[in-house]
Amino acid sequence: MKTLRNRHWISGAMIGLTYIAAVLATLPLLLILWHLVKKGASSVSVAFFTNMPHPVGEAGGGMANAIVGTLILVGIACAIGLPIGIGAGIYLAEKRTTPIAQTVRFLSDVLNGLPSIVMGIFAWELLVRPAGHFSALAGGAALGAMMIPLVTRTSEEMLRVVPVSLREAALALGYPRWRTSISIVLRTALAGIATGALVAIARIAGETAPLLFTAFGNQFWSTSLRQPIAALPLQIFAYAISAYDEWHAQAWAGALVLITMVLVISIAARFVTRSKFGAAVD
Amino acid sequence: MPHLAVPRVPVAQRKESAEPEKPSIITKDLTAYFGERAAIRDVSMTIPQQAVTAIIGPSGCGKSTLLRCLNRMHETVPNARVDGDVEILGTSIYGEGTNATAVRRHVGMVFQRPTPFPTMSIKANVAAGLRVDSKQRLANQAEDEIVEEALHRAGLWEEVKDRLNESATAISGGQQQRVCIARALATRPRILLLDEPTASLDPLSTQKVEELVYHLRETMTVVIVTHNMQQAARVSDRTAFLLAGELIEFAPTNQLFTAPKDPRTEAYITGRFG
Numbered sequence: 001m002k003t004l005r006n007r008h009w010i011s012g013a014m015i016g017l018t019y020i021a022a023v024l025a026t027l028p029l030l031l032i033l034w035h036l037v038k039k040g041a042s043s044v045s046v047a048f049f050t051n052m053p054h055p056v057g058e059a060g061g062g063m064a065n066a067i068v069g070t071l072i073l074v075g076i077a078c079a080i081g082l083p084i085g086i087g088a089g090i091y092l093a094e095k096r097t098t099p100i101a102q103t104v105r106f107l108s109d110v111l112n113g114l115p116s117i118v119m120g121i122f123a124w125e126l127l128v129r130p131a132g133h134f135s136a137l138a139g140g141a142a143l144g145a146m147m148i149p150l151v152t153r154t155s156e157e158m159l160r161v162v163p164v165s166l167r168e169a170a171l172a173l174g175y176p177r178w179r180t181s182i183s184i185v186l187r188t189a190l191a192g193i194a195t196g197a198l199v200a201i202a203r204i205a206g207e208t209a210p211l212l213f214t215a216f217g218n219q220f221w222s223t224s225l226r227q228p229i230a231a232l233p234l235q236i237f238a239y240a241i242s243a244y245d246e247w248h249a250q251a252w253a254g255a256l257v258l259i260t261m262v263l264v265i266s267i268a269a270r271f272v273t274r275s276k277f278g279a280a281v282d
Numbered sequence: 283m284p285h286l287a288v289p290r291v292p293v294a295q296r297k298e299s300a301e302p303e304k305p306s307i308i309t310k311d312l313t314a315y316f317g318e319r320a321a322i323r324d325v326s327m328t329i330p331q332q333a334v335t336a337i338i339g340p341s342g343c344g345k346s347t348l349l350r351c352l353n354r355m356h357e358t359v360p361n362a363r364v365d366g367d368v369e370i371l372g373t374s375i376y377g378e379g380t381n382a383t384a385v386r387r388h389v390g391m392v393f394q395r396p397t398p399f400p401t402m403s404i405k406a407n408v409a410a411g412l413r414v415d416s417k418q419r420l421a422n423q424a425e426d427e428i429v430e431e432a433l434h435r436a437g438l439w440e441e442v443k444d445r446l447n448e449s450a451t452a453i454s455g456g457q458q459q460r461v462c463i464a465r466a467l468a469t470r471p472r473i474l475l476l477d478e479p480t481a482s483l484d485p486l487s488t489q490k491v492e493e494l495v496y497h498l499r500e501t502m503t504v505v506i507v508t509h510n511m512q513q514a515a516r517v518s519d520r521t522a523f524l525l526a527g528e529l530i531e532f533a534p535t536n537q538l539f540t541a542p543k544d545p546r547t548e549a550y551i552t553g554r555f556g
Contacts, residue, residue: 169397171358173411173465174387187401 036259040252048253053219053235056244063254065221066235069136070261072223073215073231074205076140081147081204082197088148089155089193090181096160105156112149119146120210128214136222136229139215143204150203154196158189194270202262208233232258306331306473306503307352312366314347314356321347322527324366329520334495334504336518336535338511340555344527345507349475352505353389354382371472387414390466394478396458398450398465405446407461408432411469428468435498436464437490456487463494474498476506480513492517511551515539523547 051062088104095101123142128134162185170184171177186193211217216228217238223229232254239251307329314322322344329335337345350356351364354375368375375385390411398407408429412420420428429446433439438460442453450461459479466474476495480488495517498504508514514521515535522532523544531538531547542548549555 163397165393165395165397166399168355168358169393169399169462170410172353172355172386172391172393173469174383174414176383179414184399188399190401 033259036252036256040249040254040256043249043253044256048250048257052221053250056246061246061250063230063232063235063250063257065218066230066232066254067257067261068223069215069218069230070205070232070258072136072225072229073140073143073211074201076137076225077143077147077204078197078201080141080144081151081200084144085148085151085197085200086155086193088152089159090186092152092156093159093185094181108149108152111145112153115209116146116207117209117212120212120214123210123214131226133226134214134216134228135226136215137225139211139229139231140225142210142214143207146204146207146210147200150200151193151197154199155189155193158192158196159185161192162188198266198270201265205262205265206233206258208237232261305329306371307505308369309348309351310367310369312348312351312364312368314344314351314364315362316359317361320527322351322524325524325527325529327522327529327532329503329505331503332499332501333519334499334506334517336514336521337505337507337524338509338514338521338550339524340550341509343524345509345524346477348524349391349477349505349507352473352475353391354385355391357382387411387469388471389473389475390469390471391475392459392463392466392477392479394481396455396462396482398458398461400449400451402450403447404442404450404453404461405429407450408464408468410465429464432464432468433461435467435494436460437494438464454487456483456490459483459487460491460494463491471502473503473505476504478507478509481509488513511539523550525550 047060048062049067050064051060052065053063054061088108092101092105119142122145123138127138127141131138166188167180167185170180175184211231211234215231215234217234218228218230236251236254236258239247239254242248305328309325309327309329312322312325313320325348337348339345347356352368352370354364356362356364364376367377370385370389374380398404399410402410405426409425412425412428430439430443433442438457441457442461445453450458453461459482463479479495480491483491492513495504495506499519506514506518518535520533521535521538523530523538523542523546525546531542531544533543538547539551542551
C-alpha cells in the first residue's frame with residue numbers, strides 16, 4: 001500500500017511537470033504578445049491603417065502602404081509556393097522510394113535550410129538585375145521560393161497519413177489513379193495540408209531579409225507588381241533603427257499589426273477549409 | 283420501380299449474359315506474384331453466373347490475392363504482377379489494350395474493413411461510384427433514386443434515411459460496412475467481390491450482410507472470401523478451397539462440406555489444421 005501511494009504521488013508530480021512544461025512553452029509567445037500590446041497599442045488607430053507614412057514631426061502617420069504591400073507579397077508567394085509545394089508533396093507521397101523522389105526530398109530539405117537572405121540574392125539575380133529595378137514580383141518570388149520546401153514536406157506527411165485502404169477503395173470503384181489522388185486522397189488530407197500551408201504563410205509573412213533587395217520598400221503608395229513595394233517587416237525595420245521616438249512607436253504598432261494579421265489569416269483559413277464533417281480519418 | 287440508368291456494358295459482355303448458363307468468370311492458369319514469390323499458382327476455375335461462390339482456406343493461402351486478381355487490383359501493389367488470364371463474361375481482362383480502370387468499374391468490391399470516404403456524407407459515399415466519370419454525371423434526382431435503391435438493397439435505408447447528409451464516419455462499424463456495400467451496389471455491377479466482409483463486424487451486422495449476399499445471387503455473381511467455414515456453408519452455392527496458393531478443390535458447397543474428395547480439404551474442414 002505504501003508503494004502504491006508513492007506511485008500516485010510520483011504520477012501526480014510528473015503530470016504537474018508536464019503542465020509546467022506546457023506553460024513554459026507558451027510563455028515566450030504570451031510575453032511577446034503582451035509586450036507588443038503594451039508598447040504598440042497606443043499607436044494603433046484607424047489612421048494607422050489608412051494613412052501613408054508622414055515625415056517626422058507630422059502627427060498621424062500610418063503604414064497603409066506597408067500593410068497592403070505585405071498582403072500583396074504574401075499573395076504572390078502563395079500563388080507560386082502553394083501549387084508547386086502541394087504538387088511536389090503529391091508526387092513524393094505517390095512515388096515514395098524511387099531515386100528521383102528521394103533526390104527531390106533531399107533537395108527540398110536543403111532548400112529549407114538556406115538562409116533567407118540567400119533566397120533574396122537568388123531572386124535579385126533572376127528577377128531584379130535583368131529588369132533593372134526592384135519589384136513586388138521579385139519579393140513575392142523570393143518568399144514563394146521559401147514556402148515551397150515547407151509546404152512540400154507537410155503536404156507529403158499529411159498525404160502519407162491517409163490509409164492505403166481508402167486509396168484502394170477508390171481504385172476498386174473505378175477511379176483512375178490521378179483522380180484517386182486528387183478527389184479522394186488529397187481531399188482527406190486537405191485540413192492537414194491547409195495547416196501546413198498556414199504555417200508556411202506565417203513563416204514568410206514576417207521575413208525581412210529576402211525583401212531587402214527585391215521588394216526594397218516604398219515610401220509611397222504602390223500596388224504595381226513591377227515597382228518596389230512597401231512591406232510591414234521592411235517598414236518596421238526602417239523605423240526601428242531610426243533615431244526618432246515617434247517612429248519607434250510606429251514600429252511597435254507595426255509589429256503588433258503584423259502578428260495580428262498572421263493570427264487572423266490562420267483563423268480565417270482554418271475556418272474556411274474546415275470540412276463540414278470533420279477531417280477525422282478512422 | 284422507376285427506370286434507372288445502368289452503366290453502359292460493352293457489347294461482348296451483353297451478348298454472353300443473355301444465356302444464364304454461361305460462366306461468369308473463368309480463370310486460366312492464374313499466377314500472381316509479389317516480387318519473386320508466387321502467392322497463387324496456376325489457379326484455373328470457372329465461376330458460374332448468378333450464384334455465390336465462396337473461397338476458403340487457412341490464413342496466407344492466397345484467397346484475397348486470388349480475389350484481387352479478378353478486378354485487377356493485385357497489380358496496384360508495387361512489384362506485383364499477374365501471369366495467366368481471367369475472362370469475365372467472355373472478355374479477357376488482362377488482354378492487350380484492356381483498361382484496368384474500365385474493368386474495375388464493372389466489378390464491385392468490398393473490403394475487409396469498412397472504408398467510407400471520411401470527408402463525404404453517406405449519400406456522397408454511396409454515389410461515389412456514380413461520380414467516377416465526371417463527364418457523365420447524372421442529374422441529382424436520378425442519383426438520389428439510385429442511392430436510395432442501393433441503400434435499400436444493403437438493408438440500411440431505414441437506419442440512415444434521415445441522416446443522408448451526415449458524415450459517413452458518424453455511424454457504427456456495421457453500418458459503415460453496409461454503406462460500402464451500398465456504394466459497390468450503386469453502380470449495378472454484374473459481379474461483386476467480397477473480401478471477408480464480415481470479419482470486423484458484430485454478429486447482428488454479420489447476419490444482415492449474409493442475408494444480403496444470399497439474396498444478391500438473384501441478380502449478380504458474387505465471389506466471397508471468408509475464413510469462416512460456417513459462413514461459406516450458409517451463403518454459397520459453390521466453394522473453392524485454397525491451400526498455399528493452390529486450388530485444391532472446387533465443388534458445390536454441400537458436396538465439399540459433406541463429402542470432400544481431397545484429404546487436405548477434409549483435414550481443413552474438420553479442423554485438423556487452419
